[in-house]
Amino acid sequence: xxxxxxxxxxxxxxxxxxxxxxxxxxxxxxxxxxxxxxxxxxxxxxxxxxxxxxxxxxxxxxxxxxxxxxxxxxxxxxxxxxxxxxxxxxxxxxxxxxxxxxxxxxxxxxxxxxxxxxxxxxxxxxxxxxxxxxxxxxxxxxxxxxxxxxxxxxxxxxxxxxx
Amino acid sequence: xxxxxxxxxxxxxxxxxxxxxxxxxxxxxxxxxxxxxxxxxxxxxxxxxxxxxxxxxxxxxxxxxxxxxxxxxxxxxxxxxxxxxxxxxxxxxxxxxxxxxxxxxxxxxxxxxxxxxxxxxxxxxxxxxxxxxxxxxxxxxxxxxxxxxxxxxxxxxxxxx
Numbered sequence: 001x002x003x004x005x006x007x008x009x010x011x012x013x014x015x016x017x018x019x020x021x022x023x024x025x026x027x028x029x030x031x032x033x034x035x036x037x038x039x040x041x042x043x044x045x046x047x048x049x050x051x052x053x054x055x056x057x058x059x060x061x062x063x064x065x066x067x068x069x070x071x072x073x074x075x076x077x078x079x080x081x082x083x084x085x086x087x088x089x090x091x092x093x094x095x096x097x098x099x100x101x102x103x104x105x106x107x108x109x110x111x112x113x114x115x116x117x118x119x120x121x122x123x124x125x126x127x128x129x130x131x132x133x134x135x136x137x138x139x140x141x142x143x144x145x146x147x148x149x150x151x152x153x154x155x156x157x158x159x160x161x162x163x
Numbered sequence: 164x165x166x167x168x169x170x171x172x173x174x175x176x177x178x179x180x181x182x183x184x185x186x187x188x189x190x191x192x193x194x195x196x197x198x199x200x201x202x203x204x205x206x207x208x209x210x211x212x213x214x215x216x217x218x219x220x221x222x223x224x225x226x227x228x229x230x231x232x233x234x235x236x237x238x239x240x241x242x243x244x245x246x247x248x249x250x251x252x253x254x255x256x257x258x259x260x261x262x263x264x265x266x267x268x269x270x271x272x273x274x275x276x277x278x279x280x281x282x283x284x285x286x287x288x289x290x291x292x293x294x295x296x297x298x299x300x301x302x303x304x305x306x307x308x309x310x311x312x313x314x315x316x317x318x319x320x321x322x323x324x
Contacts (some may be wrong), residue, residue, distance in 0.1 A: 077311035085315030090276060113249055119284045125288060127310060149242040149288065156245040 005086035010128055011059035012073075013085060015094045017121050018052035021045070024117060027098035028110045037107055037158060044151055058137050078130050085127060091120050107131050111159040118152045170297075174220035176247055176291060179254040180282050181213035187258040187278060195268045198319050201237050203273075205312055219298050239291035246285045272320045279313045 025045035029038040072079040084090055095116060101110070122145055129141040188206035192199045246252050258278055262271070283306055290302040 024188035040196065077307060078316060080318070081310040084314045087321055088319055089273075089317040089320050090280070090313060119251070119280060122287060123280045123283050126283060145287070146238065152239060152251065153238070153241050153245050156248055156251060160248075 005083060006061055007131065009063050009086055010082055010087065010131075011055050011062070013091070013093060014055045014121075014124060014128055015052050015059070017124060018048045018055065019092065020093065021048035021117055021121065021127050022052065023096060023098040024101075024114065025054055026103075027101050028114070030101050031101055031105060032107055033112065034102075034107055035041050040154060040158065041110075044114075044154070047147060047151070051147070054140055054144065058132070062136055072131070078127065081127050082131065085124060091124065108162055109129075110157065111155050113157070114134075115152055118148050118155065170223035171220060172245065173247070173289060174216050175284070176254055177216040177261065178213050178220070180252070181209045181216065182286060183258050184278055184282065185209040185213065186276065187262075188233040190259040190262055190280070191271050191275065191282070194262060194264060194266070195271050197268050197323075201315060201319060202275075206302060208308060208312070212308070215301055215305065219293075219301065223297055240287060243292050245283075246288050252285050253282045266304070269320060269323055272316050272323075276313055276316050276320075279309050279316070283313075284307050 001078055003112065022045045025041045029045070031043045032041070047129075072082070097113070100113070106114075125141055125145045125148070129138060130146065132138045132141055179322035185206045188202040188209065192206065195202065249255060258274070261274060265315070286306045286309070288300055290299055290306065293299050293302060
């Protein structure tokens, strides 16, 4: 099987996931009336915006001097996993998640959608982490994974508090 | 401070995820002849994962899952506890019940990818929470195999086009 994606594309997908997250959280904050929850969602939006910037910076760096460090072996399961992501079967990035919100959602609906989106980002970044060399910022990807794990914790706490 | 998981609790959940996955693949293999062999192979791999987790559980039974890494806020533990919540990864619902029998191969493959994603999200927390001695590398190997399953399912989806 030939490889039909490159490291830049995978970073672009990560950036798109973060951008979608920002839009989703901001739109959700408009839809909900619970001000306390809105503040939490807006602060998550800010963190996602920073993640997007981090990934964009990593992509730019890689395009200049680190690209040669990243090699994909055909038939390697990690390569095939990233190929699956690049093929668009794992995350539907074309749909803007903020457009899914009609304005009639409850806080519970929104929190559940947000948890799903955070899970998706973790699943992508675990694959991303595997091919980013330490020199190119593997630890930054790890930090972002930990932050997304933290987001799931916060979102679930709010979900539990609704009951 | 979050109450630490004990090993029995957490590995039982991992085993349940694998049992659910194997059941789902076996049911899907019967319903979708086009990908029957792939689903049967994946079911057999999930059986192996279940055995691995069961062996880890019996080895660690009665102990706390001790964070091997610096985890001052107990974040890895907290994440694991949240992942075990039914809102996040619902192991109590049998995924086979989601198969009404009228699904297209594409729909079944997408459902399978969703289940694999859930298991990866859970095992990432598990990996952070078990020490190297307790088999961190085994959890890591299972995560990679689940990623491999996603790759296989995705190739099948691509072939349907």
